[in-house]
Amino acid sequence: MTPSSSPAVASDQSVDALIKTIRIPPRPSMLIDVQAELACKEPDPKRLAATIANDVALSASLMKLTNSSFFGLRLKASSVEHAVHLLGLRQSGLLMTGIIARQSVKVENMSLVKFWDFSSKRAQAMAHLASHMRVCSPDLAHTFGLFCDIGIPILMERFEGYQETLDFASQEFEKKFTAVEQERHSTSHTSIGALMARTWGLPEEVSTAILLHHDYDALQDSTTPETIRALIALALVAEYSIHKYHGEETLAEWEKGGALACDFLGLPNDELEDRFEELHDLFNSVH
Structure with missing residues (x-):
């Protein structure tokens, strides 16, 4: 190692050490399950709905968003399965990713x-x-x-x-x-x-x-x-x-x-x- 390269190496090592002190939220198991279903050759809306329905809070959030003014759906979702049917698989997956992110990324003593x-x-x-x-x-x-x-x-x-x-x-x-x-x-x-x-x-x-x-x-x-x-x-x-x-x-x-x-x-x-x-x-x- 040449003397000129030593500071750069030391800097890289200090940055690596710093990054290890930063908490990256792990990928939630629910997101893994949702992504796995969507990645299937033939994703099944019923299976996706059943996965989401396992978490009461996520289910409630999906229902609330589905029935919000943003989508302006003619029908109101009466169940998680109905919500997935009304929104479609891709849109349901997008919404779930956002909901899960909100639940996973938090800062103590601060509103996000x-x-x-x-x-x-x-x-x-x-x-x-x-x-x-x-x-x-x-x-x-x-x-x-x-x-x-x-x-x-x-x-x-x-x-x-x-x-x-x-x-x-x-x-x-x-x-x-x-x-x-x-x-x-x-x-x-x-x-x-x-x-x-x-x-x-x-x-x-x-x-x-x-x-x-x-x-x-x-x-x-x-x-x-x-x-x-x-x-x-x-x-x-x-x-x-x-x-x-x-x-x-x-x-x-x-x-x-x-x-x-x-x-x-x-x-x-x-x-x-x-x-x-x-x-x-x-x-x-x-x-």
């Missing part, structure tokens, strides 16, 4: 209501955009939208001063969001989020996009798969639409990557404004 509200809006917005723009699968977009910032509550639990880092990084118009995290904590929410996504058996495209979603140069990098770039671009449009919905016209991340995202998606300004209107109507319909 705002975090999950934002994540849900982003997931809904991304699925809507993906279905209309046909740049990637709406299911994949929804999953990424739900999980792309999942590293934030995990780091919030690990580092006492992480909220201050988050506030500072959110207002940084020049430096990368993740560079601020790295300077202060020797890791980032993107690295930890990608690790959790792999641990939970989420699609590889999701874990890679989580890792890269603050690296807007990737949007111009032809070696980065199109689906990954689509997820990064859609997430940025979705997030800016949520900020505008809440009356916040300035978003540091949009200033850093908005033009690149629009270029990639082929979104001129007038069409972008139309998309924002669609998404704001979508958010209004949910609440």
Whole structure:
């Protein structure tokens, strides 16, 4: 080993040691069972419903969401099996993944209501955009939208001063969001989020996009798969639409990557404004 390489090796070892002190929630057995059913050559709605029905709290959450105004179903679900039938297998699987994540990712002495509200809006917005723009699968977009910032509550639990880092990084118009995290904590929410996504058996495209979603140069990098770039671009449009919905016209991340995202998606300004209107109507319909 040359002297010049020693500090790099030491740094890698210290980062590895740090990551071992960060609690990544293990993949819940219920999620394993749901994913296994959906991965079958011929998934069975009755088997999926029976799996979900084994957990009373999860069953109640699925029923509540199924009968909410968001889906606007003509019929109301009267049982878990009925809910799965009304929603379909893929949508039921997506909802269950989100519900299980909410139950599994918690921070002591802190409410994550705002975090999950934002994540849900982003997931809904991304699925809507993906279905209309046909740049990637709406299911994949929804999953990424739900999980792309999942590293934030995990780091919030690990580092006492992480909220201050988050506030500072959110207002940084020049430096990368993740560079601020790295300077202060020797890791980032993107690295930890990608690790959790792999641990939970989420699609590889999701874990890679989580890792890269603050690296807007990737949007111009032809070696980065199109689906990954689509997820990064859609997430940025979705997030800016949520900020505008809440009356916040300035978003540091949009200033850093908005033009690149629009270029990639082929979104001129007038069409972008139309998309924002669609998404704001979508958010209004949910609440």
